Amino acid sequence: xxxxFSAVILFSLFVSVVFGITQRSQPRQMLIYGARCxxxxxxxxxxxxxxxxxxxx
Amino acid sequence: MTxxxxxxxVTPRFEYDALLLGWLVPGAGHLLCRKPVRAALxxxxxxxxxxxxxxxxxxxxxxxxxLLDILGLAGDLGNGVLFFISKLAGLGTLPVQVTTAxxxxxxxxxxxxxxxxxxxxxxxLRIGRKAA
Numbered sequence: 001x002x003x004x005f006s007a008v009i010l011f012s013l014f015v016s017v018v019f020g021i022t023q024r025s026q027p028r029q030m031l032i033y034g035a036r037c038x039x040x041x042x043x044x045x046x047x048x049x050x051x052x053x054x055x056x057x
Numbered sequence: 058m059t060x061x062x063x064x065x066x067v068t069p070r071f072e073y074d075a076l077l078l079g080w081l082v083p084g085a086g087h088l089l090c091r092k093p094v095r096a097a098l099x100x101x102x103x104x105x106x107x108x109x110x111x112x113x114x115x116x117x118x119x120x121x122x123x124l125l126d127i128l129g130l131a132g133d134l135g136n137g138v139l140f141f142i143s144k145l146a147g148l149g150t151l152p153v154q155v156t157t158a159x160x161x162x163x164x165x166x167x168x169x170x171x172x173x174x175x176x177x178x179x180x181x182l183r184i185g186r187k188a189a
Contacts, residue, residue: 002113007160010109011167014102018171021087021095022178025188 005045012041075183079176081137086179090189099175106168107139115161117149129162135169 002010020034079086084100087093111117117140118129133140143149149165150158181187 002109002157007109007113007157011106011164014106015167015171017098017102018175021099022174 008045009042012038012045016041072184073180076176076180079179080135080172083137083139083172083175086176087182090179090182092182092189103136103168103172103175104139106164106171107136107143110161110164110168111143111148113161113164114150114155114158115163115165116158117144117165119144129166132166132169135171135173136165137172140169 016034016038019037020030024030024033075086075089078089082100083103084096084098087096087099116129118126118133121127121130136143178187182189
């Protein structure tokens, strides 16, 4: 069974692949854009998780 | 990003073929535009999101009772053949009973919306609106 974090990472990965392919026209640009999207997805998930934990205290 | 390139444009008889095929089968529109790597990546990504959603006991929308249901159904319909086969096979839970089912439902809806994006991208490639 997937944990919350692994579900977020898989979601980010698949969505970033589609974003990269559909939003850019050159393969190199696609790779950079997809990697940037993935990084931002993962980073926001981590930052928001910490924020929610701190707010919950 | 989306430059008009008349030279690279293919002039198909029916210009919406990539859009329709791409909607029915994830990545098929790109395959029609002779982009096999992109097609494979799209197929794997969208199908994986859809299957993971179902494995998390996600809900498949079937009714249009209220606005949220209509929006959910519109998203689910984006999955094309995957949605219809799953619906016929009786997959997907109707009421959300476990915590992960809520995530699963979102996975399925997002897979459909991404497939819409991929189909439109294939259409743009096909008519030459997007540089190949």
